């Protein structure tokens with residue numbers, strides 16, 4: 115009996131040391147402290163070989179860093195004002211963490227340019243010289259990439275490749291002349307996997323120098339797509355991987371039924387500019403009520419003889435499609451993603467849909 119008791123005691127001491135030592139000197143140092151106590155969504159897997167930075171990249175936006183909150187009425191994609199300096203249009207962009215309503219009862223803690231989702235619309239004209247000062251109000255590094263533009267390499271944005279990242283509190287100035295025209299967008303090129311998924315994107319619309327080069331329509335509507343992962347009150351960057359799948363979807367920062375309604379009359383035409391600001395998923399965007407004409411792709415106008423009719427276009431990450439739809443009949447016609455899960459809110463249908471859905475009301 116004494117021998118069994120002695121072996122039992124020694125085993126218990128060894129077990130206690132084996133639990134207490136790694137918890138104090140190894141595990142806590144490598145996980146919780148390194149990543150500031152951030153947590154990952156349920157279902158994401160982290161093993162001993164996963165670096166702590168990976169856990170940070172998959173973590174929720176920190177609600178304590180929110181600097182401003184907005185109600186459902188706040189809109190994104192508002193045209194960004196500029197000032198003229200020696201013939202240069204000067205814009206200011208400032209990403210920071212905000213709280214944003216995507217539905218009456220659902221908010222996201224988002225990374226946002228100039229306090230709005232999507233970021234403000236930069237609307238310029240072909241031939242313009244522009245300067246965009248980016249001041250980083252985020253808790254982590256950033257840069258901005260001007261997707262699709264022909265410009266000097268050091269203005270292109272990839273962090274660690276063409277420029278050092280813009281650290282929190284720092285400013286970097288991008289300057290270029292817009293030689294192209296059409297539908298473009300901007301987004302971060304430092305950790306886009308995390309920071310674009312949390313809300314950093316905005317439209318860049320360039321009018322042609324010669325107005326005759328514009329494909330005319332009676333109405334012009336920009337659609338910026340995005341997926342969100344909201345769980346237990348925290349907002350995570352959604353990713354196409356186990357534990358990271360999105361449960362909310364927005365058009366211009368709102369989920370149906372909180373998306374806008376487009377109002378037009380029979381016989382009028384509507385140009386929809388689909389922008390693939392979504393960075394983890396592809397959305398087959400469909401319009402009811404008959405085909406539309408695809409008139410531009412990735413900012414490039416398609417020559418009249420090569421334009422084609424379709425009723426669905428796959429809007430993948432980074433892609434843009436300008437399509438012209440004609441209101442042929444009276445009534446309420448839908449623009450929506452054709453993956454039905456993407457037209458739900460947290461897996462539930464509300465008022466006939468959800469997520470990536472907009473009504474065109476033709477009178």
Ligand SMILES: [Cu+2]
Pocket residue numbers: 396397398451452453456470
């Ligand atoms: Cu979709």
